[in-house]
Amino acid sequence: MNRALWKDRVLSSEVLRSEEGRRVKLAGWVHSIRDLGKVVFIILRDRDGMVQLVFSLNTSGRELVEQAKRLGKEYVVMVEGFVKHTEKAPGGAEVHVDRLQVVNEAEVPPHLEPDQRAKVDLDVRLDDRMLDLRRPENYAIFRINHVVLSAARRYLESEGFMEVHTPKLIATATEGGAALFPVAYFDKEAFLAQSPQLYKEQLSAVFERVYEIGPLFRAEESHTNRHLSEYVGIDVEAAFADEEDVMRVLEGMVAFVIREVTERCRKELELLRRELKPLSTPFVRLTYDEAIERLREVGIMIEWGHDLTTEAERALGRMFDGPFFIVDWPTHLKPFYIMPREDDPSRSYSFDLMYGWLEIASGGRRIHRKEQLIARLKEQGLNPDSFKHHLKCYDYGMPPHSGWGLGLARLMMIITGREDIREVVLYPRDRWRLTP
Ligand code: AMO
Numbered sequence: 001m002n003r004a005l006w007k008d009r010v011l012s013s014e015v016l017r018s019e020e021g022r023r024v025k026l027a028g029w030v031h032s033i034r035d036l037g038k039v040v041f042i043i044l045r046d047r048d049g050m051v052q053l054v055f056s057l058n059t060s061g062r063e064l065v066e067q068a069k070r071l072g073k074e075y076v077v078m079v080e081g082f083v084k085h086t087e088k089a090p091g092g093a094e095v096h097v098d099r100l101q102v103v104n105e106a107e108v109p110p111h112l113e114p115d116q117r118a119k120v121d122l123d124v125r126l127d128d129r130m131l132d133l134r135r136p137e138n139y140a141i142f143r144i145n146h147v148v149l150s151a152a153r154r155y156l157e158s159e160g161f162m163e164v165h166t167p168k169l170i171a172t173a174t175e176g177g178a179a180l181f182p183v184a185y186f187d188k189e190a191f192l193a194q195s196p197q198l199y200k201e202q203l204s205a206v207f208e209r210v211y212e213i214g215p216l217f218r219a220e221e222s223h224t225n226r227h228l229s230e231y232v233g234i235d236v237e238a239a240f241a242d243e244e245d246v247m248r249v250l251e252g253m254v255a256f257v258i259r260e261v262t263e264r265c266r267k268e269l270e271l272l273r274r275e276l277k278p279l280s281t282p283f284v285r286l287t288y289d290e291a292i293e294r295l296r297e298v299g300i301m302i303e304w305g306h307d308l309t310t311e312a313e314r315a316l317g318r319m320f321d322g323p324f325f326i327v328d329w330p331t332h333l334k335p336f337y338i339m340p341r342e343d344d345p346s347r348s349y350s351f352d353l354m355y356g357w358l359e360i361a362s363g364g365r366r367i368h369r370k371e372q373l374i375a376r377l378k379e380q381g382l383n384p385d386s387f388k389h390h391l392k393c394y395d396y397g398m399p400p401h402s403g404w405g406l407g408l409a410r411l412m413m414i415i416t417g418r419e420d421i422r423e424v425v426l427y428p429r430d431r432w433r434l435t436p
Helices: 012-017 062-069 122-127 129-133 136-158 197-204 243-264 266-271 288-297 310-319 370-379 384-395 408-416
Strands: 023-035 039-046 049-056 076-085 093-104 182-185 188-192 209-217 230-239 284-287 323-327 350-355 358-365 401-407
Touching: 012 023, 012 039, 012 049, 012 093, 023 049, 023 093, 039 062, 049 062, 049 076, 062 093, 122 129, 129 136, 136 209, 136 243, 136 266, 136 408, 197 209, 197 230, 197 384, 197 401, 230 243, 230 408, 243 266, 243 323, 243 350, 243 358, 243 401, 243 408, 284 288, 288 310, 288 323, 310 350, 310 358, 350 401, 350 408, 358 408, 370 384, 401 408
Parallel strands: 049 093, 284 323
Antiparallel strands: 023 039, 023 076, 039 049, 076 093, 182 188, 209 230, 230 401, 323 350, 350 358, 358 401
């Protein structure tokens, strides 16, 4: 069989839409095999889905039926045959094969066969991630991930944001709390970026509205189901905007993403047994003070000025089904670049976006005056000298600006209903995993 076979192949879904008797060529992987003696049924999987192949004595001949019996799961094959409509086939159509070429054989461990529902531990699956990704459930998750990204880009562009990429090799920390990964950078020490924070702020003084979608690195020592050492962030920064303006962009984007996924990923959501409720904006806004008061009413005591515990987040998640903002956080809980409130500097113009129990984004209004930024750096025990390149920008005309950062995988956990963040990342990196 020659190269031309896969040059004009059709995808599985096209077979299901084809007229009876149409001659088609297909290429893909053997998903499952059912050998009934005189007839062999194979489910072929391609990037588009699955289709049933039939090898029978009548159309295929004895030799081909025997060849089909010797196929194994995940073999790469190319076939040619004609379409037949029948109620008995999944999707209502099948291909009766009269030509078969085995392109490559495969040998997969039985517990990781992609036609089985995942029964084994996630870590075992992650050790053979490429194979694991072939399971239809995973295919659905990452197809949704793609639609989320494409919808986010479309929404942000419609709001006048321009896509940028900032360095991931950096000289200083930006997010106080999270630890950095050091990197040997020629004869110096560099770090992997925890966030594009300072660069996106600087770029807001040039292009006004920028966004970045890219990898971020945090040396998270603790092993939780919602933290990774490497994750994709969607970061936004806007000049001449306050926190309320960028919260509107954030809730608008999340609502748009949910709508797009609902419309464009029906098949995938059905496979994952997910139903997404449409979101109406604006989302609920709760101040930090109101949040700790609501928690006190259910017996969870958070002293003013302390961060919310996981238990507290879970309790709030039960009170607000869906997305809600927590705003006006104590200033000292937020990074140095967040602006303290003018009417009460112990509180700040900041917000976290929660979705149920999970924090999916955080942001706020930024300080745009140099003296105030230097004072805040010092208050947080940071050395302004380490930020001299950034501080210089405040001499060149820094506009008022605001922004936020959202964790893509956190949003994906919500959309797909997965409780472990590693399920929604292709090759997750955490405290214990650096391979594959
Ligand atoms: P923050 O540190 O809150 O804010 O991060 C923003 C969002 O990124 C996600 N996130 C993570 N996701 C997976 N693994 C991690 N280890 C991890 N850490 C954070 C969360 C979080 O809400 N510069 C600010 C944003 C801004 O103000 O613009 C920042 O990085 O969903």
